[in-house]
Amino acid sequence: MNIAQETLSDRAHAMLRGDIVSGRLAPESRLRIAQLSETYGIGASPLREALSKLTSEFLVLFEPQRGFSVAPVSADELRDISRVRCELESEALHRAIEAGDDAWEAGIVAAYYALSKADTRRKNDPSEGSDSWEDKNRTFHEALVAACDSPWLKRLRSLIYYQHERYRRISLTNPDPARDLQAEHAAIMEATLARQAPEAIRLSKDHIDRTTQAVLKVLPA
Template sequence: MTYGFANLKDEGTTPKSTLASTVYQQLRDDLLGGALETESKLRVEWVVSKYGAGASPVREALNRLASEGLLGRHDQRGFFVMPVSAAELEELTRTRCWLEERALRESIAHRTAEWEEQLVLALHRLGRASRLSRENRSSLDPDWEKLHRTFHRVLISACRSHWLVGFCDQLSDHAYRYRQMANDGESARRDDFGEHRLIAECALDGNADGAVQALIDHYQLTAAMCMERFKQGEASKAAASPERARR
């Protein structure tokens, strides 16, 4: 499968920067969506074949993804998909709470009428969307994910620091990867919209302490659900191991 741009190998007619950006985005989407197995090797030749691009833009894309922490790199042995673990998820959630608490407090302190309108609109659109995919009720709807990301981005957008927003975005990407891998769709019984509404209401009222606590509770609940799915997966693998050994 070449994602509809098999002619990208013609590097003489398309700028390498454009080719690299295209491969980067496609590969990044697959990494965040859990389409590539963790710790699997990503050889340049394989990526060239799968994504239909030349070696030069592929290397550029792989290096860029490695700098974002989505890929690891072995000296002289190429790239690999970064592993996931309960310990890293715990650290990720803790760090995300630290940074977004500061961003949210600053955003509330410097809120404007425009920010309030954008937050109300983002919440309204999120509430109208279905969290679960119509085609597969055990997975999250991509359109809902976009609206969810927009809500959280708007929430901290008035913090007056594009650096802080950028760091929060990067952590959000990694958290999204964990949620996709945990596949918490059908089993996640929670009042998701109620959680977002509480965060927004506190923020709009200027209640920074309440908004921060609601946001932290929201992130920690998501992490706890992901942790539970990891435990279930590990238990299933452990139960299957003796069965394989008897065969």
């Protein structure tokens, strides 16, 4: 594969993953190469490579004779994903707290500040700020575990994060007005920076569980 084609494949992967996670490509919808090529302006070969990678990430299914389709969603899968995410996030956060230095702490504070600004924009204009908020939210949670000394743990955590984000976005159509996400993020940050690992892990698990319960309320049967 040449460099240009690899770049196109990476671009196709990023765009497809973003559209699947955001719900713009609905669960179980067929992914036809010709239609995707027209939509994204990318050739068939890079698209097939991107779809193959997304299959390995469990966001896309491939069936002989039927081709590619967006992976389905279900309440049982969400519960399983949430349990696994809690375990991976907890271990990664614990390791990060043990190994983190001043630069790690500064990265968390900077990510939280950016997330706070995005949260304000989202509240002022939900239609314009949701994607930006999701990006900043992902960056904040990545900053919390950035000092984790296990590359494989971080890779697996990143894989499950996108799966959970895909479900979380389903609940955006019916948000819980009583929930203060920024307060939850602030509490996790403060416990993490204070190196209070048990409390930070407890708050992180509670944060994930509350999101899961919110999604379950609106998840289609």
